[in-house]
Amino acid sequence: MAALNLKGITKIYPHSAGQKKAKRKKGEPEKKTNLQVTDQGVIAVQKFDLNIADKEFIVLVGPSGCGKSTTLRMVAGLEEISGGELYIDGQLVNDVEPKNRDIAMVFQSYALYPHMSVYENMAFPLKLRKMDKAEIDRRVKEAAEILDITQYLDRKPKALSGGQRQRVAIGRAIVREPKVLLMDEPLSNLDAKLRNQMRAEIIKLRQKINTTFIYVTHDQTEAMTLGDRIVIMKDGFIQQIGTPQEVFDHPANIFVAGFIGMPQMNFFDAQLEVSGGKYAVSVGGCRVELSADKQANLTAHKVPAQSITLGVRPSHMVLSKESGNTLTASVEVAEMMGSEVHFHANANGRDVVVIVPTMDAKGEHIDTFHTGDKLNLTFSGSVCHVFGKDGKNLEF
């Protein structure tokens, strides 16, 4: 139960002595990843600003190496903060020992103590705090009840399945009733079915315990389903912060647009046209006037006509029976998913994915397409995402 303020948090990993020498010899910094390298070292997280409200569920999401785990570890106190300030409940905790921050963390690899039973694992942090035995017993049993692991309390971790181990790891974290519960990719080691199940468990858990959650994942489905707000990161920078619906509907840039949503958003090289004060996008012989809200946003920012990257989600592409004012695509692969078919096609030199239901509203099967077939695609002006040459959403 705590509010967190992260103000300009930065993490720099200094060069090792060997790297410094190599750099001096070569004369210029080497760049292995997209992370910024300066004289001080590799910048893993840059000026991370975020206010987390009490009892909020925040998800940090991004590809490997984007700095999300590093940020979490800085909040935990496992990594030193190179710059910026971290406040928990208004108290500056940059130099506070992890045990005094009143946080708990669940690790991807569970990190259970193999030589202790489930009960001992969960009681361990309480014993270290010299808590009364009866209170320890009460808390452990209560947590076990919440997580449905009461019957395994006497077992050693190796005698448990992956899902059960993760429950124990969560149990060990919640017995302390921490102010902030940190979770570092807790479901990544589980198989797909168990992951879905545990995801639902975490949502239920959240309703049962009153605490602030920070959850790190690279899985956008987890991010969308769990978070009150999502923080999308890339190369150490925050790309966008918003509710799942906000980041899905209004991605701030091409990266966010491509990262959130399955299958990925389709992108086209297009033209933004302005005629009579109205904005329209034109791509491969298809011209679509943008919706009123988008018109208003672009007008407000005085966006001129220009070459753009147009983004349209696969589920927003519609098959048209007519061939006029449509985008023509040729089918390369058709993936049958049961209730829908994902067509991978080529339109205007770019790969596109189109999701088409296998049945219409009346329950009639829709004619399917095969490799090489031509598709006529349209989309409405309200589902267009307009990105400038620098990748930023022109509406922002």
Place this chain on the structure above:
Amino acid sequence: MNKRSLEASRKRMTVYTYIALILGALIMVFPFVWMILTSLKTVPESMKVPPTIFPQEMIVTNFGDAMKSLPFLKLYLNTGLMIFFRVICAVAFSSMAGYAFAMLEFRGKKLLFGVVLVQMSLPSQIFIIPQYQMVAKMGLANSIFALVFPGIVSAFGVFFLRQTYMGIPKEIGEAAYLDGCTQWQTFYKVMFPLTGTSVAALTIFTAVFAYSDLMWPLVVNSDLNMMTLSSGLATLRGQFTTNFPVLMAGSLLAMLPMVILYLIFQRQFIEGIASTGGK
């Protein structure tokens, strides 16, 4: 190849394997059998050419003679104490150093670990003179401490346990740290108990090495009452003549505790030696 011939060839292979193993076992066991048989022979018979395998006249007085010529109880005690303290020191210091090398970041870590590796790769004999001088200058020659001295720190133990600690996921230590452990608590409450198998292996390895160590005890303790079994037995060898039956009887007596220990802890012995790659 049909099923029957496949089965026959597998059986043949098994037979060959067993023949090889039996031959190996005979070669290994022969010195022990020879020792037992010699300890029951008379002195002239033990030196007879061509040698006899079974004693013509079985005598057991050699055991009494061996016990009279050496203070066996003292030797057992000295050896036991030496093994006990060497094992305690090796386990305690190697665990702490191994943990530090594997889990902690500190200045000069690589250099210090390099020193450990160098010490491990040099034969222990080259340290005998400086070590003797140190013990002698402390005025502690002819003592249990002198016997334990070179085994206080084990470079092999440090290296071996470092590898073990490196195999433990770092997250376990981090979880302990977040749970509220100090560095010391993380070590002894969480990490050390996870190295049980390796510590058992190191214990066995150190004990066997200490038991069979001859050169150092012989150099540092010249008083027969402060000798170990191995160095005590060495005094039974004369410069010109050696009473082999008595020497063998003494060796047999010296071997007994180790044989008994082996029979009790056979499984741990084998696992330990297998995991250290010691033999």
